[in-house]
Amino acid sequence: MAGMSSGTASKVVVLMGGLSAEREVSLSSGRECAAALMEAGYQVVSVDAGPDLCARLTEIKPDVVFNALHGRWGEDGCVQGLLEWMRIPYTHSGVLSSALAMDKEKSKAAFRAAGLPVVASRLARKNEVRTRHVMPPPYVVKPNNEGSSVGVYIVHEAANAPPQLSDDMPEVVMVETYAPGRELTAAVLGDRALTVTDIIVDGWYDYHAKYSVGGSRHEVPANIPAEIFAACQDYALRAHHALGCRGLSRTDFRWDEARGLEGLILLETNTQPGMTPTSLAPEQAAAAGLTFAELCRWIVKDASCDR
Numbered sequence: 001m002a003g004m005s006s007g008t009a010s011k012v013v014v015l016m017g018g019l020s021a022e023r024e025v026s027l028s029s030g031r032e033c034a035a036a037l038m039e040a041g042y043q044v045v046s047v048d049a050g051p052d053l054c055a056r057l058t059e060i061k062p063d064v065v066f067n068a069l070h071g072r073w074g075e076d077g078c079v080q081g082l083l084e085w086m087r088i089p090y091t092h093s094g095v096l097s098s099a100l101a102m103d104k105e106k107s108k109a110a111f112r113a114a115g116l117p118v119v120a121s122r123l124a125r126k127n128e129v130r131t132r133h134v135m136p137p138p139y140v141v142k143p144n145n146e147g148s149s150v151g152v153y154i155v156h157e158a159a160n161a162p163p164q165l166s167d168d169m170p171e172v173v174m175v176e177t178y179a180p181g182r183e184l185t186a187a188v189l190g191d192r193a194l195t196v197t198d199i200i201v202d203g204w205y206d207y208h209a210k211y212s213v214g215g216s217r218h219e220v221p222a223n224i225p226a227e228i229f230a231a232c233q234d235y236a237l238r239a240h241h242a243l244g245c246r247g248l249s250r251t252d253f254r255w256d257e258a259r260g261l262e263g264l265i266l267l268e269t270n271t272q273p274g275m276t277p278t279s280l281a282p283e284q285a286a287a288a289g290l291t292f293a294e295l296c297r298w299i300v301k302d303a304s305c306d307r
Helices: 023-039 053-060 078-086 095-102 104-113 126-131 207-211 226-243 257-263 280-287 292-301
Strands: 011-016 043-048 064-067 121-125 139-143 153-155 172-177 182-189 192-200 217-219 248-255 264-270
Touching (some): 053 078, 064 292, 095 264, 104 121, 182 280, 192 280, 257 264
Parallel strands (some): 011 064
Antiparallel strands (some): 121 172, 192 217, 248 264
16 A cells, blocks of 8 residues: 555544553653644544554544554554554554564664674573673663663673663563763654754763653754764664664664764664654754654655555
């Protein structure tokens, strides 16, 4: 099914909330997107995704589903599979690319195959990580399939003991070499890398820094060397294609400026970037000349099945 043409999609369901650890962020994203789509002239129904989702969609009969879910079930191919089964056009990436991007270790394999720069990493059992250093410090421990810096542990070079992971961490986690440097990110819209943002924050770019007003400062466009700026855009576009992403994605980097281009490391690609007032992708779209309403309209017009 081709993308929706202008004027076709009069009724849009905005999927939000859901069951993941990123529920609150998704509710905020969903509210912002619903308001923008109403401003753009669509009939909008907001749906907090729960076990009755199939019945709700059958009852509402939307022309398009705008996926504003984050995290598991909404960003990992699950809801995309449901929408394919129901033949309802939807936004963002499809089943396979969503599942690939959400699995950090598998997405890294795709990035390595595409010649993109990523750090060494491995999967390990939670109890093994608690017992011993599974790789030489410094390293990072994180869930293999969550986003928004949920459950991230940094083990510094001088750490004598392994990290004491909380009980709510999954049984299998990803351990990766720590990449020092500045936080950079580049969004891709369709086949265009929008710009590059330098995320300036005191300390670690954690959940609080991402979603609290004043938690971080975004320099758009980033004041970095032209070579690094161009590489971020190139890598983001190549990552988007390597995973088979559609619509909007955002790829995050760390850059150790002392090492020049060799110090630029690709961390991960987000297939459902945040759409909150402090989110990075809407800021980049604005820098490229798109209002938030225009961005949401573009995403809806791009919706389809068979993504």
